Amino acid sequence: MNNKKKGGIKGKRQHIAERSGKPAQKNTRAKDGRSASSRPKPAADIKARRAQKTKTSPQSLGDNSQYIQWFPGHMTRTKRQIQSDLKLVDAVAEIIDARLPLSSRNPDLSELIGGKPRIILMNKCDLADPKVTKKWVEYFKKQGLRAIELDCKSGRGLGGFVTAVRDVLSEKIIAWEAKGMKNHSLRVMIVGIPNVGKSSFINRISNSSKAKVEDRPGVTRGNQWFTLDKNIELLDTPGVLWPKFDDQAVGERLAFTGAVKDQIMDVEQLSLRLLEYMQKNINPVFLERFSLDAEEISQLPPHELLELIARKRGMLISGGNPDTERAAVMVLDEFRAAKLGRITLELPEE
Numbered sequence: 001m002n003n004k005k006k007g008g009i010k011g012k013r014q015h016i017a018e019r020s021g022k023p024a025q026k027n028t029r030a031k032d033g034r035s036a037s038s039r040p041k042p043a044a045d046i047k048a049r050r051a052q053k054t055k056t057s058p059q060s061l062g063d064n065s066q067y068i069q070w071f072p073g074h075m076t077r078t079k080r081q082i083q084s085d086l087k088l089v090d091a092v093a094e095i096i097d098a099r100l101p102l103s104s105r106n107p108d109l110s111e112l113i114g115g116k117p118r119i120i121l122m123n124k125c126d127l128a129d130p131k132v133t134k135k136w137v138e139y140f141k142k143q144g145l146r147a148i149e150l151d152c153k154s155g156r157g158l159g160g161f162v163t164a165v166r167d168v169l170s171e172k173i174i175a176w177e178a179k180g181m182k183n184h185s186l187r188v189m190i191v192g193i194p195n196v197g198k199s200s201f202i203n204r205i206s207n208s209s210k211a212k213v214e215d216r217p218g219v220t221r222g223n224q225w226f227t228l229d230k231n232i233e234l235l236d237t238p239g240v241l242w243p244k245f246d247d248q249a250v251g252e253r254l255a256f257t258g259a260v261k262d263q264i265m266d267v268e269q270l271s272l273r274l275l276e277y278m279q280k281n282i283n284p285v286f287l288e289r290f291s292l293d294a295e296e297i298s299q300l301p302p303h304e305l306l307e308l309i310a311r312k313r314g315m316l317i318s319g320g321n322p323d324t325e326r327a328a329v330m331v332l333d334e335f336r337a338a339k340l341g342r343i344t345l346e347l348p349e350e
């Protein structure tokens with residue numbers, strides 16, 4: 001597991017390509033519209049990783065766990081900007097990841113938002129278990145929070161947004177109308193963790209492509225206004241995490257879904273942890289995807305399961321040994337694209 005040197009998923013893919021003389025494996029995430037020119041330049045990437053390294057280089061916590069934390073300086077600046085822009089908005093839409101309805105809620109943001117009217121947009125529903133998503137909507141409802149299921153890939157759920165905003169602002173709207181201010185414009189700040197789909201949501205709902213979208217965390221770098229229609233304005237904000245995950249399981253789950261920069265982690269270790277999860281939570285799509293047998297894999301140490309998967313996919317290096325680096329990248333990519341099943345990693349308490 002010597003992948004710390006090579007800088008995460010993309011760096012390793014390149015490394016593999018260089019070693020094998022073949023072109024780098026196609027990045028499934030490039031399908032999301034990320035052009036080669038928009039990828040971070042390797043030098044810049046290395047520089048960024050070096051800057052991170054002192055604070056966040058992965059430390060082994062025993063077994064396959066590692067210490068994960070990512071809170072670069074731009075997130076501190078974003079928090080300050082959000083705080084100062086809050087006075088400009090009427091409501092806040094907090095976008096969370098439907099696969100992680102707890103861990104994808106930033107406790108610092110909740111504190112900043114305070115009593116501002118807010119709605120929760122459970123995005124990436126297409127990747128989550130639909131039955132569990134319904135349970136989460138109920139869970140939030142019991143807490144007095146309006147949550148909407150959303151899929152910015154297909155646009156499903158977008159229709160409920162404006163109604164939900166009007167609902168949470170109904171008292172204000174009545175007060176404005178009493179003062180003769182009909183059609184008072186509504187301003188909504190869109191907040192959330194990195195890579196959760198804030199900019200995708202804005203593009204999709206305003207039918208444009210003005211907000212920059214890429215499949216990596218940390219794309220949006222400043223607050224930016226967008227007009228939805230003459231009555232609604234949306235403020236896009238950069239994704240923010242928080243300085244310390246009290247529970248390392250939270251950091252790990254955020255890393256599984258792509259909210260944490262891959263370059264600060266040992267991707268192979270991360271994929272072993274994901275495989276451990278898959279072994280404990282067997283689902284048929286995963287088994288079928290890699291032609292695995294539930295009983296056969298139940299007792300395997302995760303690294304042997306990764307080797308098995310590498311062999312099944314014909315990922316071999318010289319000497320016929322399994323290429324676990326490449327298989328690890330593939331397992332994570334396929335998980336993130338829900339090719340291993342629509343998996344929600346957190347369940348509401350019954």
Ligand SMILES: Nc1nc2c(ncn2[C@@H]2O[C@H](COP(=O)(O)OP(=O)(O)OP(=O)(O)O)[C@@H](O)[C@H]2O)c(=O)[nH]1
Pocket residue numbers: 032123124125126127150151152153154192193194195196197198199200201212213214215216217218219220221237238239240
């Ligand atoms: N499958 C799926 N992918 C989505 C959805 N919404 C967004 N994405 C993808 O998620 C990735 C990140 O989207 P962005 O809109 O850039 O996320 P963001 O929250 O603005 O990210 P930062 O600006 O980095 O904080 C892109 O590859 C999108 O195509 C969704 O509902 N389903």
Ligand SMILES: [Mg+2]
Pocket residue numbers: 198199200212213219220237238239
């Ligand atoms: Mg963005």
